[in-house]
Amino acid sequence: MKSVIAENLVKTYDKGKVRALDGLSLDVEEGTVLSVLGPNGAGKTTVVRILTTLLRPDSGKASVAGIDVIKHPEKVREVIGLSGQYAAVDEILTGYDNLVMFGELYHLGKKQSVIRANELLERFSLTEAAKRPIKTYSGGMRRRLDLAASLIVKPKVLFLDEPTTGLDPRGRQEMWGVIQELVKGGVTLLLTTQYLEEADQLADEIAVIDTGKVIARGTSDALKKQVGGERLEVVVEQAHVAKTMEIVAAVSGQKPALDEGLRLISAPVSTGSAALFEVLKSLDTAGIHALDVGLKRPSLDDVFLSLTGHVAEEKSA
Known part of the structure; x- marks a missing residue:
């Protein structure tokens, strides 16, 4: 059963000159996590605002927990929780x-x-700080309280718009644990994030959006496979770069890429460890000592770059 459905959503600004959403469609299976990734301005926050009744689309349809978002927004609000990019708590209150x-x-x-x-x-884990004003809370504590506030009504569907923005690695890990616990309890989750590792860790499926449309969707492994197989990477002394490029090209059958600053030569390979062994043997025969050598699987960063043309660090909304 689909807990969240969006069909051909369109949202424009500036008299139609800016298309935040351009026929976007997605859905989320009940009890699962869909992570929505995309570069800055791709439309992530816009689609969340529409699905949570904060914004009306120009056209298209959407439903949450079987309720039409446009026709019955008040009923949708009874079954959802929302935690935005910035903590929505009152700093003066405890x-x-x-x-x-x-x-x-x-x-x-x-009473309730x-x-x-x-x-x-x-x-x-906020009981000890319960009677303190929010202005004395750390960033991680504020984010946890904001998430707690979104769970007041025990929502069937939870929308988290970049929930770990501004948290340090420890705070992010703690928040991931809380989110995983919620999903185990049966909550359906739509998550937007600017951290690719977060999507890798939490999502059952990932939807990549750009220019207001879904351009790819699948599990993390499936998306990585779209980019290609493993990459062979070799680091050598500057004097051996040219010869190593020849060796890697011969083994991979591809023109290697070179990071001149790092003296890193890399190329895609289809035979994995066999290619690695062959390169090491050829380097040894040529009298070249590799400073570092290995195989690298595609990451979600590689998926981003391949699909959108943007590096992951460029996105923030």
Whole structure:
């Protein structure tokens, strides 16, 4: 069953001159994680805002948990949670007061709001800081509280728009653990992220979007296979670069790429370890000592560069 469906969504700005979404279609299977990746301005945040009823599309259809987003936005809001790129909590209030306030905004009533706030504070390891103002929280604590607020109504579908932006590696790892726990509990998740490692770690499937359209979709492994097989990489002294280029070309049957600064010669190979062994043998015969040599599988960075023409570091929204 599809928990999220978007069909041919179009959204334009500046009297149609800017097309944020250009016929975008995607869906998310119930109980799974779909990660949406794309360079800056690809349309990631726009599609999240439409699916969470914050923005109306110019055309197209969308539904969440079987509810039409455009016709019944109020019903959609009852079954979803949203955590945006920036923490939406009140810095003056305490963590506890923030969660109680969110509960009352969702019409849970005072008693149930207090119960739910205490449950979430414990779940996100924020009980000790519950009575402190948010302005005293670290970035990681704020992000955890923001995610907790999005779970006040125990949503069927959760939208996380770059949930770990600004977190250090430890905070990111902690947030990943929380997200994985939520999915195990049956929550359907649509995740946008600027961290390719995050998509690799969390997503059942990945949708790559660019210029407002989905240009590729599949599992992480499937997308990597689209880029090609393994790459052979060899680092040598400057004096041996030219000869090593010849050897790698002969073994791979491809024109090698050269990073002159690193003296790194690389080329795609289809025979994996056999090609590696052959290159090492040829280098030894030529009297060349490799400073570093190995095989590299394609990464999601390679997928990005291949599909969009943008390196991953260029995207932020």
